[in-house]
Amino acid sequence: MNRVRVSELIEHFDLKLVSGNEGLDREIIVSDISRPGLEIAGYFTYYPRRRLQLLGRTELSFFNELSMDERYKRTSQLCTAQTPCIVISRGIEVPQEFIISSNKRNVPVLQSKMQTTRLSSMITNYLESRLAPMTAVHGVLVDVYGVGVLITGDSGVGKSETALELVKRGHRLVADDSVEIRQEGESELVGSAPELIQHLLEIRGLGIINVMTLFGAGAVRNYKTVSMVIHLELWDQSKVYDRLGLDEEKIKLIDTEIPRLVLPVRPGRNLAVIIEVAAMNYRLKNMGYHAAQQFADRLNDSLHDR
Known part of the structure; x- marks a missing residue:
């Protein structure tokens, strides 16, 4: 307590x-x-x-x-x-x-x-x-187009490298490696970094870098509401990944459920761009536009017309 x-x-x-x-x-x-x-x-x-x-x-x-x-x-x-x-x-x-x-x-x-x-x-x-109730999650929290994206995955899968690419593209780092998440109010999850590792990013082969020192104060923020989770995993050829986006998975953090996407990782995939698109798509869904659902509706209408 x-x-x-x-x-x-x-x-x-x-x-x-x-x-x-x-x-x-x-x-x-x-x-x-x-x-x-x-x-x-x-x-x-x-x-x-x-x-x-x-x-x-x-x-x-x-x-x-x-x-x-x-x-x-x-x-x-x-x-x-x-x-x-x-x-x-x-x-x-x-x-x-x-x-x-x-x-x-x-x-x-x-x-x-x-x-x-x-x-x-x-x-x-x-x-x-x-x-407020609090939990700590192993991952990286980034502010992408105003959406708090929590990137999770096994150690070495590329979470920090993806966060670095996002920072280079103008987005803001909140926390790397350990994300402290508090539930404020009924359903708001606010993530921040432990004070010891605030603004720091660990890149294998390069070491620890200070994002604020390298990229400026505009490249970091102290806390952000966690809106969605993107889980990175090595591409499994035997696994069937979602290709339409109709099945929306949820994950429960403390007492709040938020959307969770699973992104398979393999050479050649630009994860930073995919995460940017995922954040923009999340905002569109909140505004009432669901591309996958509209495609499914049009497909059903086309089949009925036949």
Whole structure:
């Protein structure tokens, strides 16, 4: 399970640590954020204690109208062993009751100068990205005409060489050898390279090259949505390969299915050009034009006319 430490949240958003210093290693395991308005009013039956608690002007205005005993009771109930942290927005001064309760339970209380709605949106997006399900795939990810193409295949089949040819033809490298893929939202797969090998490409006989240094910043990008998989394999004479394109194979990555094409490799085939055409054809299909299906329909119509 992916996790984000409170200390990482502080560093990313430049938050001020007010109290609860001993809880900086607490982990945030869900991306949902709680605005504990009902809890401040005293209703804790369904308190989502594992969520980050964000309080703005509305919650704290009501909190300050409570009696001192009620304020201590509310903050004590908010600061549980499972609560990762409490964030106060708009630079509002943190009430003393929060400081005392958070220090007792080691729940960090953080302060931000940002407006509540904007801060909530930014933290949610950050947590969804960091906590998204992730997998690593052996392959090469390239941005071809705006389509994220994940090239897979056995070691030595020519994935990196094909990616190099695509870069020379004006396309952009995202990752080589190892592609980290995160599922963001319901069905979006976003691929990137591990930081150690970012912008690097390994070519057998030549070694490791830095694509950004050789071809410029326009030849690379840090991440890209994975739209399709192209699997390279050595040409098997006994195998029948798809010649019409009517049978659309799918592959499941994490919880999302995307199209998968199998390209047989043999001397004389220009794989870079074929992948370019595959990317353009993918875009046409998304626009409603399916060449293979239209050919099959015309063929059926011709046979019926006879």
